[in-house]
Amino acid sequence: MWWADPNLASPGLLELLDERERGRHDRFRLAADRDRYVVAHALARLVCARAAGCDPGEVAFRLHCRSCARDPSKRGDSHGKPHPDGPARGLEISHSHSGERVVVALTRGVPVGVDVEGVSAERDIEGVAEIALAENERAALDTMPAGDRVAGFFGYWARKEALLKATGDGLSGGLGTVRVNPPDQPASLTGWDGPHAPERAWLSDLDAGPGYRAALAALTGGPVTVATHDATPLLDRSASGRG
Ligand SMILES: CC(C)(COP(=O)(O)OP(=O)(O)OC[C@H]1O[C@@H](n2cnc3c(N)ncnc32)[C@H](O)[C@@H]1OP(=O)(O)O)[C@@H](O)C(=O)NCCC(=O)NCCS
Ligand SMILES: [Zn+2]
Known part of the structure; x- marks a missing residue:
């Protein structure tokens, strides 16, 4: 897991993106x-690149939306989950961003999904x-103290989105189809x-700090060890062209 601050954005980092990504970046209205x-x-x-031992410019991503791939009238390869390709093939990745948080999860060979959400009290x-x-999830939420319910x-x-990002379905897979246990208990999948x-x-x-909720999912039956890194040095070095 790598956590980063969006304030580390810089022209040097923009240069790492491919043409499609730069096009999408330029279309956002808000800085x-x-x-x-x-x-x-x-x-x-x-x-x-770090995990594959190659240059960041050599890493390619193939996109695949599992939900759309099931529908012959839709294109499943124009958007969706990024799958590392080129020298990074075999690695699995997921990323998420919200408010002041950016997170990237990386594994070798195990499909992974990560999601961070800013808790928005106005919503x-x-x-x-x-x-x-x-229904049982809503009922569990209703038993929580009123001040804890939005969080x-x-x-x-x-939790649900992390699972749906691990499979590559995304939200089109249906948050309602995935069931997890109440948010004030340790996370587990209860049904799908x-x-x-x-x-x-x-x-x-995952602990994303006050005002955020985050979760990590991996499609494996084995034990998972999570190593958490601050991405600042990696991004700083790269933004200044020092590798
Ligand atoms: C894509 C989606 C999972 C993103 O959720 P979000 O909370 O808005 O954003 P996050 O920051 O957590 O995640 C975004 C990243 O998820 C990844 N992602 C996109 N589709 C994905 C999928 N099907 N499975 C796994 N990961 C996916 C991408 O890397 C994306 O990054 P980008 O938006 O910067 O390109 C969610 O918005 C979604 O599924 N949307 C589908 C709605 C849609 O566009 N439908 C039409 C095509 S299915
Ligand atoms: Zn899709």
């Missing part, structure tokens, strides 16, 4: 969105909870409806 995007995408390349969670949460909702969301459920999944909450 904050551009910063999160460039830091997430540059860091994804840098950690892959009306009632309507979204109807769609995103199962609890985002805790549910981060439909034929596209993974055979095995590991799930954990």
Whole structure:
């Protein structure tokens, strides 16, 4: 796991992105969105290059949306989960950004999904909870102290989205199809409806600091050891052209 601050965005990092990514970066209207995007995408390349022992410029990403790939009328390879390619093939990656947080998760050979969500107190969670949460999940949320419920909702969301990003379905896979235990208990997957459920999944909450909820999912039955890094030195070195 690599955590970064979007304020580390710089022209040097933008140079690491490929043409498609730079095009998307340039289309964001808000500087904050551009910063999160460039830091997430540059860091994804840098950690892959570091793990593969190659230059960041040699790392390519193939995109694949598992939900759209199931529908012959849609293109599953124009968007979706980034799969490292070139010398970085065989590595698995996921990244997420929200507010002042950027996070990249990297494994060797095990599909991974990460999600960080800023807890937004203004957001009306009632309507979204109807769609995103199962009845027993909503009931568990209702038993929590009123002041903890919005954060609890985002805790549910981060866990479910991390799982859906690990499989490559994304939100189109349906937050309501994935069931997890109450957010004030250690994370675990309790059920997955439909034929596209993974055979095995590991799930954990991540500490993203106050005002954030984050989760990490890996499609494995084995034990998972998480190493957490601050990405600042890697990004600083790269932004200043020192490798
Ligand atoms: C993509 C999605 C998972 C992102 O969630 P989010 O909370 O808005 O954003 P995050 O920062 O957590 O994650 C974004 C990253 O997830 C990755 N991602 C995109 N689709 C993914 C998928 N199907 N599976 C796994 N990862 C995916 C990308 O790397 C993306 O980075 P980018 O937006 O900077 O290119 C979610 O918005 C989604 O599934 N949207 C689908 C809606 C849509 O666009 N539908 C049409 C095509 S299916
Ligand atoms: Zn899709």
